[in-house]
Amino acid sequence: MAVINLNSQNFEAEIVNSTKPVIIDVFAVWCGPCQYMAPIFEELSKEIGDKYIFAKVNVDEERDLAVKFNVSSIPTFIFMKNNKIVGRELGFMEKETLKAKIEELLS
Numbered sequence: 001m002a003v004i005n006l007n008s009q010n011f012e013a014e015i016v017n018s019t020k021p022v023i024i025d026v027f028a029v030w031c032g033p034c035q036y037m038a039p040i041f042e043e044l045s046k047e048i049g050d051k052y053i054f055a056k057v058n059v060d061e062e063r064d065l066a067v068k069f070n071v072s073s074i075p076t077f078i079f080m081k082n083n084k085i086v087g088r089e090l091g092f093m094e095k096e097t098l099k100a101k102i103e104e105l106l107s
Contacts, residue, residue: 001049003042006057008064014055015080021106022053022080026071028060033092034075040095048099052106079105 004014006024015022025041027034045054059066059074069078069085079087079102087105089098 001045001054003045004053004055006055006065007062011065014053016083018053018083020051020053022055022078023102023106024069024078024080025054025056026059026066026069026076026078027056027074028058030060031074036092037075037098040093040098043095044099044102048102052102077101081106 003025004010006014015024023041025034025037027037029035041054041056057065057069059071069076071078073090075091077089077093077098078085079089087101089101093101
């Protein structure tokens with residue numbers, strides 16, 4: 001599955017109405033750790049994207065969504081199940097660490 005770029009227009013259709021658990025990567029293009037996480041997030045979306053929705057929010061373009069999620073530092077990963085936040089992680093993670101977090105919080 002491809003990673004969805006979230007914005008205020010598609011948020012409800014993609015996230016609120018989702019029947020699958022969701023992982024949201026809140027990032028910025030100027031953020032070094034965010035850039036290191038991008039290919040890891042993409043790889044995981046290809047590996048386990050049939051079970052989960054992978055989405056990204058660019059804080060510079062979608063400030064309202066970042067505020068909605070109370071994001072104060074990036075990258076922030078938000079884990080949602082049944083339209084409720086069940087966890088959040090901040091900063092760079094190895095691929096296996098992120099995958100384990102996803103499975104722990106969303107399976």
